[in-house]
Amino acid sequence: MENEKALTENESLAVISKMIKTAQQNFKDDSFYYIFWGWMVFIAAITNYVLLITQTNNPTLPWAILMPLGGIISGIYSYKHERNQKVTTYTEEIMKYVIIAFLASLLTVLVMMPKLGVATYPMVLLIYAIWLFVSGGAMKFMPLVVGGIINWVAAVVCFYVNYELQLLIISLAVLTGYIIPGHMLKIRYQKQQNGK
């Protein structure tokens, strides 16, 4: 690019529009979190269900192992990837607050599990729904928005069914809300990278 190249008015407009578009298209690959947590919750819910119906001791053990392990792995991933981020958009700035609200609400519900009883998982699904709906909207990515709506419906259904069935509904909800949209998000990111 020339140092002091004289610009015509049309060229100015072209520069502005191209650069604004470039900055907006700089999607970050967030698909890891959706795919990773989707699978972690899916595996925990399914194994919890299997242990319950086979009447094994400690049926909730998968949650106790996988959730802290997931926290550590995504913490390391986030430290490695996010610190090298070259640009911060306003959307990302807002999403930082949304994710803190999401994690705080999730933690509150999990801590209150003894009080909430069978209402715990429906509450968890409600919080998932908010997260998926908001993050999908912020990234203008419809599969996540749809995933959020599915999680809302799943939450309502969960209020009416027993604990065993709730586990199956949760695994379906994360499959459609996190895992499938997560893979679609990865494809969108790869397309964007290839299109450069």
Added chain:
Amino acid sequence: MFKDLDPLLHSQLRLSVISLLVGVKEAEFSFLKEKTGATAGNLSVQITKLSDAGYIEVTKSFRDNYPLTTCKITAKGLEAFELYVENLKSYLKPGN
């Protein structure tokens, strides 16, 4: 009536930098270099000009022992950009 275009913004590289910064909260020097395709030396000179005019805020820090330059647009810079776009419109209106 034609209005004067801000000479500080009426340059391809400086206009590119400001346009990139308008849409984001902050961006690193390497991001601006990659997106504008400019050389490091030229970009550095233009960033200093924008910074001296108070259009952008430049923060210098370190990451892994390497210098890190981060730029963000200021309120003055945003105002200048909006005015530039407004003035540009008067040139582009049919009949002018």
